[in-house]
Amino acid sequence: MDRLAEARKLAIAALGEPPPALQLLAPLDYILSEHFRQRSLCQAVEHLANADGLDREMADAILGFMAFDFGLHVIDEEEDLFPMLRRRALPEDGIEDVLGALSLEHASDNEIAERIVEGLAQALETEGADFPRAELAALLMRFADGERRHLIVENAIVLPLARARLTEDDLRNLGRRMAARRGIDYPENKNAV
Ligand SMILES: [Fe+2]
Ligand SMILES: [Fe+2]
Structure with a gap:
């Protein structure tokens, strides 16, 4: 398998597989794992934008991830992580502006x-005729670009703080x-998965 085919296969696998439930015991690691999956999402989205014709398996994987996992992650940050951090941060951390900008994004x-x-x-319904149309391709590239910058800020500033x-x-x-948001049992001890 060549390098591109291998990268494609890995991206599809990453999009389809959430982090292990046990990682919820270290929720910041879970969030970091989700960020790795979002990096795969960016690669997958660019692949789709630049492809000649519709890669259905890849489009399906992206669709599933964006329709569910991505939205859940944003709610994790908006409703839980960011408010907690606002409560605990010290004035000299200067995190308010960073969180404000991330929320707008x-x-x-x-x-x-x-x-x-x-x-x-x-x-996918129309068999991908003329895929990708220019407007969708531009949207995909814009998303990948913005998301990559977003991830850098969250990984470098928000998670360490x-x-x-x-x-x-x-x-x-x-x-x-x-x-609870994912409908899975919280692992009460290290033996529970
Ligand atoms: Fe994030
Ligand atoms: Fe975020």
């Missing part, structure tokens, strides 16, 4: 993601909320 990413999901669903400031209780609450 969440809102616009959600909107772009909805349009992409619609566009891909339509392309969360590791420094959130308490054990915060982390347990965060993990429980993320588990």
